[in-house]
Amino acid sequence: MDVEFLKGSFMNPEFDEAMPPIAILINGGSSSGKSTLCRALQARFSELASGEPRGLFASVAFDDILLKFCTKMYPISFVSAQGGDTSKLASKVFNDGLAAWEYIDDRLVTDENNGKPSLRLELSHWAHRILQGMHQSWGMHLQLGTNLIIDHFLQNEEWYTEVMSVLGESGARVFAIGVFCAVDEMERREADRGDGGLEVRPLGLARRSADLCHSHDMKYDIVINTDQQDTDDAVDMIINAMDRAGILKR
Template sequence: MTPPPGQLILINGASSAGKTTLCRALRDALPDTAAGPFLHFSLDFFMFDADVLPRTLEGRVRNWNRIRPQVFDGYYRCIPALLSAGNNLVADLIIETTMQRDRLHELLVPYDVYWVGLHCPVEELERREAARGDRKIGEARRDAQTVHTFSAYDLNIDCRDSLEYQVERVIQGWAARRTADNFTESLDGG
């Protein structure tokens, strides 16, 4: 028997906005559905956690400009594969271009997607970026200029709110959502 497709909560925001922290908290707080519990899935797994990308002796990703498009597309393709296998997901990403947004739409249109924008002032992003020490300085500012310009969201939250409040807002919004094609409606501003 084929399991029902999973549901997806997508958290989009700039680097250092707190997406991973929010996703982990949501993963542990969201109730199970018919498809089971929620899993956290992030591009950072490829970039930092699993150490799968080739590195230079200095630790930088080798040939990043060349492999970047295929790594991103591979990550995007993993999301519907996991959903179609019956997994619920909380995924975090940084949508940088209309082309990336359109690719995600193409892949995710058959699924129940709840779209969350995690907003953070540039000054706070830069403070967090410097404190982390594992990001290239300036990435957060660059992301902040574009990441929220490609679509509307089902829910907007502020990184300065407490994590508990953010989790509560996402869970309440997700539970009250319409299960129509939220991703397409968000793209259309609906």
């Protein structure tokens, strides 16, 4: 890839430090490939920066919320999918209000999946406060001058509004990426994630989250189709699109 355009860009040591940081917001459904894309994009910017701090990006993600919870607050369905012991969980029955989140089956609402699960993630009130705090912390990182790659699935309108408000108040230059993938491929990946770790997801989350996270009329600067594009090619497309949009310019 020709990166000559990055000379004189925000990676240049002479770059005006008063210029606002960059927030790359990557939104897509569960198992759409957005996390793989985020890691590859962060690695590419790190390579191009060659140690220059202005060219580095920190990575934050919705999934970081799992690290905020004691494992006793996990829902029965999630621990069962991991093959774990559910006897010590705070929640004793599905949706009793004691778990940090639950997976709600919307198949009766959508009626489009031939009777297969169609799961929506629902946070408890307590867990949503933690998510709000995470969102606010991202804004603080940006206000301090840190470039961010944000890995999110904006399932709820409320989450979308919160994130866009935080980014707007931070003064960052925002570049929004929509990650799409054919449902069949997403469901294949979803089934392959059953490794007994935190990466495991219950079947049905991919299909429903893909519908919901792109339902807020969000305007994307570029769209990536991970079932059609190689990750490295997608990264090239993103960096070139950011350059054309003037995001990487002084």
